[in-house]
Amino acid sequence: MTPDEVAERTRRATGAAVDAARELGLEVEHPVVLHDVFSVVVHLAPHPVVARIPVVLTAAADPAGQTARRQRELDVAAWLDAQGVPVVPPSALVPRSPIHRDGFVMTFWELADLADDHEPYRGVALRHSAQLHAALARYPRELPFLAPFNDGLPAMIAELHTVDLLTADDVDRARVEFxxxxxxxxxxxxxxxxxxxxxxxxxxxxxxSHNVIRTTSGIVFSDFEDICRGPVEWDLAMLGAAAVAEYDAAARDLGIRTVDPEVLRVMEYARRLQFIGCTTLVSQLPLLADGLGQALSEWRSMPMFGPGQVGRSQVGRS
Known part of the structure; x- marks a missing residue:
């Protein structure tokens, strides 16, 4: 997409959110775009309500699947908020359900009071992730297993042959690894x-650890669109040994499971492959190209993950 096409998509997403909010009874006067990457995030001023409208989809794009994904996110954030976990909760001013409008599906959230030092995607200490995992372990509803890997990535892998960044050998390797x-x-x-x-x-x-907002009242978690069931190692993949050690120390204090090195190794392969799959999204989000180029170089430098390279025997354990 050209910059003009991206800007037009942002304009349409913002307009859809404003129209949907007005139909829900909010008199929106001046929408303000707060963030625009995979989703367009719009403050529906003067109300303390933020609309999040995904515009680059990393999971299956069918309407029913997207609706279910957004509803899971709303449900878990509301549940965590009720448990006293610091999260951005769904807005109480509109129904707690995804809204479809003009080809977009959107959700509505409370406006966070940002601290002066907030920076998007800047990480926090891993004790926060351990505390979140301890709380999430009690979540009572059913969730799909490893949704980021199993939903959307299969279709991306099938489309890798269309990506200019990849060679034929890259595509073959990615398919074997997947x-x-x-x-x-x-x-x-x-x-x-x-x-x-x-x-x-x-x-x-x-x-x-990187999907947090620094607010005037402290660190809060945001973005639960990939909420799923799986090993905690998925949430820690590619953070490095120091981060894992920090997480383990906090996990011991909380009485929860520490990191399994072999599971972490496999999750890091799976997470890297997810990045390779995201090369299919560059046409929709051109700014991805630079970051994914580095991820692609690192992936090429690693040994290939192939059949039989799974299990505790890989680290000499029975």
Whole structure:
């Protein structure tokens, strides 16, 4: 997409959010775009309400699937808020359900009071992630297993041959790795057959240590659109040894499971492959190209993950 086309998409998404909010009874006077990357995030001023409108979809794009995904996010954020966990909660001024308007699906959230030092995607100490996992472990509703890997990525892998950034060898490797990983990550039963005794639980699904907002009242979590069930290692993939050690120290204090090194190794392969899949999104979000170029170079430098490279035997354990 050209810059003009991206700007037009932002304009249409903002207009759809304003129209939907007005139909819900909010007299929006001057919408303000707060963020515009994978989603357009709009403050519906003067109300303390923010609309989030996904415009670059990283999961299956069918309307029913998108509606279910957004509803899961609203439900878990509302539940966490009720438990006293610091999150951005759904807005109480509109119904707690996804809204479809003009080809977009959107959700509505409370406006956070940003602190002066807030920066998008700047991480926080890993003790926050451990505390979130401890709370999420009690979440009572059913969730899909490893949704970021199993929903959307299969279609991306199928489209890799259309991506200019990738060579034919890259595409072949990605397909082998995906098939090998899918054999153990397609569902909880397959995962636990490969990793007996490793517990799974509700997880945030997309690096919770970096999906935070610094507010005047402290750190709050945001963005639960990838909420799913899986090993906590997915939320810690690619953060580095120091971060994992910090998480483990907090986990011991909280009485929850520490990181399994072999599961972490597999999750890091799966997470990197997710980045390779996202090369199919560059046409919709050109700014991805630079960051994914670095991820692609790192992936090419690693040994390939293939059939049989799974399980505790890889680290000399039985």
């Amino acid at each position: 098939d090998s990983l899918r054999a153990i990550l397609a569902d909880q039963k397959a995962f636990q057959a490969a990793f007996p005794g490793v517990t799974v639980q509700p997880i945030q699904g997309d690096a919770p």
